[in-house]
Amino acid sequence: MDNVMFLRQFKYLIAVVEEGHFGRAAQKCNVTQPSLSCGIKQLELEIGVPIFLRGRGQRFCGLTPEGDRVAKWARNIIANCEAMRDEVAAMQKNLHGRLRMGAMPSMSPVLPLLLQMVREQHPNVAMDVQFIGNDAMKSGLNNFSLDAALTYADRAELGRRNTLKIYTENLVLLVPDNEEFEGRTEITWKEAADLPLAMLRSGIHERQFVDQVFEDVERMPCPKVESESILHLMFQVQFAGLCTIIPSHFTIMPGLHKGTKALRLVDPVASQDVCLFWAEGEIMTPMAATLVAAVKKLNKLGGLDARLAELAATGLPTAHADTNTRKLQPAGRAPVLAMVS
Numbered sequence: 626m627d628n629v630m631f632l633r634q635f636k637y638l639i640a641v642v643e644e645g646h647f648g649r650a651a652q653k654c655n656v657t658q659p660s661l662s663c664g665i666k667q668l669e670l671e672i673g674v675p676i677f678l679r680g681r682g683q684r685f686c687g688l689t690p691e692g693d694r695v696a697k698w699a700r701n702i703i704a705n706c707e708a709m710r711d712e713v714a715a716m717q718k719n720l721h722g723r724l725r726m727g728a729m730p731s732m733s734p735v736l737p738l739l740l741q742m743v744r745e746q747h748p749n750v751a752m753d754v755q756f757i758g759n760d761a762m763k764s765g766l767n768n769f770s771l772d773a774a775l776t777y778a779d780r781a782e783l784g785r786r787n788t789l790k791i792y793t794e795n796l797v798l799l800v801p802d803n804e805e806f807e808g809r810t811e812i813t814w815k816e817a818a819d820l821p822l823a824m825l826r827s828g829i830h831e832r833q834f835v836d837q838v839f840e841d842v843e844r845m846p847c848p849k850v851e852s853e854s855i856l857h858l859m860f861q862v863q864f865a866g867l868c869t870i871i872p873s874h875f876t877i878m879p880g881l882h883k884g885t886k887a888l889r890l891v892d893p894v895a896s897q898d899v900c901l902f903w904a905e906g907e908i909m910t911p912m913a914a915t916l917v918a919a920v921k922k923l924n925k926l927g928g929l930d931a932r933l934a935e936l937a938a939t940g941l942p943t944a945h946a947d948t949n950t951r952k953l954q955p956a957g958r959a960p961v962l963a964m965v966s
Contacts, residue, residue: 632706634668635699637661638676642696645685704769704910721749724912727765728775730756731831731855732899734878736775738932739791742919750915759783759830766904772912777830778898786902787909789920792929794897796835797873797887799862811889818844823861823869826851835870838895859885874929877937 640650641661651658669676676692677685688696724743728736733756740752755761755771763783765771774783778790798817800806818839824846825832839845850861856879858869863882876887901920903913923929 631668631671632703634664635703637664638668638696638699639703641665641677641685642688647685700768720747720911720915722912723751723753724915725753725755725765725770725772726775726916727755727757727762727771727773729758729777729830730853731872732775735792735874735929735933738929739916739919739923742922743915746918747915750912762902766902769904772910773901773903773916775899775901778900783902787905788900788902789917790898790900791920791923792899794899795873796870796890796895797876798868798890799859799871799875799881799885799887800868801862801866802884802886806886806888809888811891813892814838814842814890814895815844815892817868817870817890818842818846820846820868821866822846822848823850823852823858823865823867824848825855825858826853829853834895834897838893841893874933877933 637650637654637656640653641647644650644653647662648658651661654661656664665676672695674691674695675689676695678687678689678692724740726736726740733754736754740754743750743752755765757765759776762771762774762776766774766783766786774786775791776783777794778788798812798820800812800820824835827833827836836845849867850858850865852858852861855869855871855875858867859871859875859882861867862869862885870890871887873887873889881887901916903909903917909917923932926932
């Protein structure tokens with residue numbers, strides 16, 4: 626069988642698995658449905674096993690046990706072929722294609738800093754950022770639909786991966802800038818528990834982390850408002866007089882809203898490490914390598930905290946930060962990322 630044809634048939638197979646429908650898979654591959662079905666039948670004949678459970682019409686009925694194994698190999702082969710092309714292009718200083726990255730939704734404010742460093746070195750690379758949970762990240766790394774993932778270092782369910790720390794996330798309490806909090810730069814978790822709080826929904830990782838800290842100090846506040854959006858919670862502080870817990874980097878990107886201020890949360894100071902994850906293996910894909918190189922370069926330049934401090938000093942067009950927020954970062958402490966945007 627022609628090797629080019631073999632690769633095309635693997636792509637047909639994966640398209641059917643992803644779409645769950647032969648007709649939609651054909652549209653995705655820009656071929657007719659009979660051509661796609663014929664290609665898959667030829668693949669079955671070449672390999673010598675049935676790949677799909679047969680049903681009526683174009684409905685996808687699932688894979689045979691052998692088909693499931695063939696599909697895993699097909700993903701691996703396609704990924705390696707694409708990585709080979711990317712590596713050759715990189716050798717010619719012409720890397721192009723799509724960098725596919727998964728991240729926790731809360732990390733969106735700081736991702737532009739990292740991805741801009743990639744674009745500076747590889748202007749022909751397009752960025753495809755998916756804000757998803759850890760289960761979807763694990764699946765994406767396993768089936769090669771993601772080149773890398775950005776999430777918390779303690780997320781063991783991602784399985785065995787290569788990792789590189791990017792920053793440590795700390796938390797602050799966003800409060801109305803009024804007489805009640807005048808002159809204050811920090812607040813204890815016990816004090817925060819007694820305030821009217823707007824919080825992330827209970828199923829979100831960052832909320833679960835916050836709940837654990839409250840439990841450790843023997844407090845369990847009842848939120849007045851719950852949402853999956855940190856920006857919405859920040860609006861609740863600005864316009865409704867509530868308080869909310871956010872990563873400290875939100876005080877710089879996108880910046881504090883008018884009429885609000887941030888207090889450092891202490892007793893305890895709770896933090897989480899955020900890391901870049903990519904698939905284990907002898908060969909790192911060129912797209913993953915671009916991210917790893919960007920993180921290493923960022924770390925050599927002082928890390929994310931130094932970059933955020935630089936942005937805070939020069940001023941961000943969208944930020945409304947006042948001088949109080951600049952006092953929240955102790956010397957040598959890494960800034961913060963997280964929560965859901």
